[in-house]
Amino acid sequence: xxxxxxxxxxxxxxxxxxxxxxxxxxxxxxxxxxxxxxxxxxxxxxxxxxxxxxxxxxxxxxxxxxxxxxxxxxxxxxxxxxxxxxxxxxxxxxxxxxxxxxxxxxxxxxxxxxxxxxxxxxxxxxxxxxxxxxxxxxxxxxxxxxxxxxxxxxxxxxxxxxxxxxxxxxxxxx
Numbered sequence: 001x002x003x004x005x006x007x008x009x010x011x012x013x014x015x016x017x018x019x020x021x022x023x024x025x026x027x028x029x030x031x032x033x034x035x036x037x038x039x040x041x042x043x044x045x046x047x048x049x050x051x052x053x054x055x056x057x058x059x060x061x062x063x064x065x066x067x068x069x070x071x072x073x074x075x076x077x078x079x080x081x082x083x084x085x086x087x088x089x090x091x092x093x094x095x096x097x098x099x100x101x102x103x104x105x106x107x108x109x110x111x112x113x114x115x116x117x118x119x120x121x122x123x124x125x126x127x128x129x130x131x132x133x134x135x136x137x138x139x140x141x142x143x144x145x146x147x148x149x150x151x152x153x154x155x156x157x158x159x160x161x162x163x164x165x166x167x168x169x170x171x172x173x174x
Contacts, residue, residue, distance in 0.1 A: 017065065018103045021075050023082075023093045031069045038111075040064065045113040051140050054116045055161045058108065058138070062150050062159035065104055070155050078155040090155075094134045097151040098122045101136035101159065105148065116141060123147065125168045137164060147171070 015038065016030040033041070041064060044057040070076030074090030085091035092100075105119035117138040123145075124134045135147040147167035150159035152174070160173050 015107075017069075017107055019069050019073060019075070019100050021073070021078070021090055021092045021096045023091060024095050025099055027089075029073065031072045033065070033068055037064075037068050041108075042111070042113060045108075048116070051116045051142075054114065055146060058105070058114065058117070058148060059158040059161045061108060061113075062101055062104060062148065063157050066150065067156040075155050080151070080153045080157070092151070092155075094149075094151040097149065098134035098136050101148050101150060105136055105138055114138070117146065120145060123164060123168070125170070131170070135164075135167060 014032040014034050017033055018028070019031050020026075020028045041061050044060050044064070045054070048054045048057055066075065070078075070090075074088065075092060077085060077088040077090045078092045079085040079088075082091075082093050099122070102119060102122050105114065108114040109119055117140050120137040120139045122134055123137045124132060126132045133151070135149040135151075137145055138148060139145050145164035147162050147164045148159050149162070149167065150157070152160055152172065160171075162171055
């Protein structure tokens, strides 16, 4: 069964999505997502039939939106983690990633593409006291929560989408 077969029509105008960067959301801006780019995002959700499918689509959508934003802003130079980007003006920490991803999950929901999960704001962890880290969160209909974390990767890479309880224990994809 394909749940998203009747995806809402893509708007016929650019939409401005929120984005922050500069470590701690020092720069708070917006970037344009064109009609063809919106259609590309919508296509990621076109054949979603299960929560697993939707999590894969969310992972890919976050990466795609980062690439689109990177065409218009200096986040194109953002590297995974906090230390590889040096002094790049587009560098992003976990506050930037989690804040932006939480907003993008709301946009995906509002477009009608996110149907099997609900945006649930942000969460933080400190498994080793000095290792404070934030992520965006979404909740599956079953009640299970999922971390949506793109901070680990260079700009434009698909986000990690993992069970929040696993993420809270110090999850890292490496």
